[in-house]
Amino acid sequence: MNNQRGNLAASGHYALSGSEPLAGHRSTLALLMLAYTLSICDRMILSILFPDIKAEFGLSDAQLGLLGGISFALFYATMGLPIARLSDQYSRKRIIIASLIIFSLMTALGGMATGFITLLVFRIGVGIGEAGVNPASHSIIADYFPPQRRGLAMATLMLGGSFGMMLGFVGGALVAETYGWRAALVSVGVPGLLLALVMAKWLKEPRRGAFEAQTLAPPPSILTTAASMWANPAMRHLIAGSVVAGLMSYGLTQWLPTFFIREHDLSQSQTGMLMAGVFGILGAIGALVAGKLFDRLAIRGFQYGMWMLAAVPFFSIPFFIMGLLAENLTTAMLLFIIPGFAGNYALGPTLAMIQTLSPVNMRAVSAAIKMLFINLIGMGLGPLLVGLLSDFLNPRYGENSLSVALAYFTLVGVWGSLHFWLCGRALVKQKRLQDTLAAANSSLTALDR
Numbered sequence: 001m002n003n004q005r006g007n008l009a010a011s012g013h014y015a016l017s018g019s020e021p022l023a024g025h026r027s028t029l030a031l032l033m034l035a036y037t038l039s040i041c042d043r044m045i046l047s048i049l050f051p052d053i054k055a056e057f058g059l060s061d062a063q064l065g066l067l068g069g070i071s072f073a074l075f076y077a078t079m080g081l082p083i084a085r086l087s088d089q090y091s092r093k094r095i096i097i098a099s100l101i102i103f104s105l106m107t108a109l110g111g112m113a114t115g116f117i118t119l120l121v122f123r124i125g126v127g128i129g130e131a132g133v134n135p136a137s138h139s140i141i142a143d144y145f146p147p148q149r150r151g152l153a154m155a156t157l158m159l160g161g162s163f164g165m166m167l168g169f170v171g172g173a174l175v176a177e178t179y180g181w182r183a184a185l186v187s188v189g190v191p192g193l194l195l196a197l198v199m200a201k202w203l204k205e206p207r208r209g210a211f212e213a214q215t216l217a218p219p220p221s222i223l224t225t226a227a228s229m230w231a232n233p234a235m236r237h238l239i240a241g242s243v244v245a246g247l248m249s250y251g252l253t254q255w256l257p258t259f260f261i262r263e264h265d266l267s268q269s270q271t272g273m274l275m276a277g278v279f280g281i282l283g284a285i286g287a288l289v290a291g292k293l294f295d296r297l298a299i300r301g302f303q304y305g306m307w308m309l310a311a312v313p314f315f316s317i318p319f320f321i322m323g324l325l326a327e328n329l330t331t332a333m334l335l336f337i338i339p340g341f342a343g344n345y346a347l348g349p350t351l352a353m354i355q356t357l358s359p360v361n362m363r364a365v366s367a368a369i370k371m372l373f374i375n376l377i378g379m380g381l382g383p384l385l386v387g388l389l390s391d392f393l394n395p396r397y398g399e400n401s402l403s404v405a406l407a408y409f410t411l412v413g414v415w416g417s418l419h420f421w422l423c424g425r426a427l428v429k430q431k432r433l434q435d436t437l438a439a440a441n442s443s444l445t446a447l448d449r
Helices: 002-007 025-057 061-068 070-087 092-110 116-130 133-144 147-157 159-179 181-202 222-230 233-264 268-300 302-325 329-335 337-341 347-357 360-448
Strands: none
Touching: 025 061, 025 092, 025 116, 025 133, 025 147, 025 159, 025 181, 025 233, 025 268, 061 116, 061 360, 070 092, 070 116, 070 133, 070 222, 070 360, 092 116, 092 133, 092 181, 133 147, 133 347, 133 360, 147 159, 147 268, 147 347, 159 181, 159 268, 222 233, 222 360, 233 268, 233 302, 233 347, 233 360, 268 302, 268 337, 268 347, 302 329, 302 337, 302 347, 302 360, 329 337, 347 360
């Protein structure tokens, strides 16, 4: 218990030690992962449909980047805050189910778009619907799992990202090639409505703060929560590192299918299978490994887990750049193995740290604030910046402009590493301060006696 108290000093609350997850944690985690799977599928399927949408509506790469980025992310991020505030007060289960219904309907309606503007409006609707899923899910998981088991739990939840990408890329491509891109959007929207019915019956919501020994106060305002997060140096660098990692991840993932179609003349279904195998399956395995390793390192101190995150880009980025610039598809795929494995390395650990560093009554809003920045900057700007960079480089590199743009874009990962390293340093300083205060309190207690 003392070790955990020292590690969690920055959050202002203390976790109960030696605790196992609550009963029902596996089924709850599975249901939440399915909801996240469908949200990512509905989000990512658009990228495999870019060539068809571009041809039908006559769009530029920048416009495609707008559809896959800021149109969705702006409302997804901003709506996430008020919905998360409600999640810290009211039923998280009902919020997740309502969100699931909304984004599923909006995805299906996207198949009826008559042009760029209408498709843009429907994608905004998808963003609004998805805004309620993640913060409430993270808060529920934090109440099912003790702090030093949350890294793997969050990484398991994030498997939905890999599964959703595989479902969107493979399923969406197969449907699009047979029935068109409109039918593909409808086909991935309907399952969410069925899952909402299942969750209404089977999803169980736990007591808040089950693993924290603190009195649960009413949730503060969003501004108070944001100020509390900003006052914590570890939290500041955690958010910054997560934002940069998201910027690189969303920028690359949205454009990789188009890269394979343009640069290596693959069909949509071939691209979908390739993305599912290399970046889906390997990414899922890598996320679980990173989550498990983070939990093991957390036993010694959470700073070691953050330093692990800081090291990963230095091993993966060189292979990514070489793969993007390789002329042969086989060579490119071999080079993509390591980046594919490391593609989701930061998701579980950073989500777990947000929940661990946040007081119980601020958890959903803290998660939403993190997602606000990740989605506005990462999802909102990542695809758009790659599209703009590709258009800018086109006069010089022609058809190869996208691969060169993606190669340049991977370098932002080094910036994220700096923040993860600084987060680890801040955690060390907070641990030392906590130890000093504990020693002073012990001395005062001895003198009083």
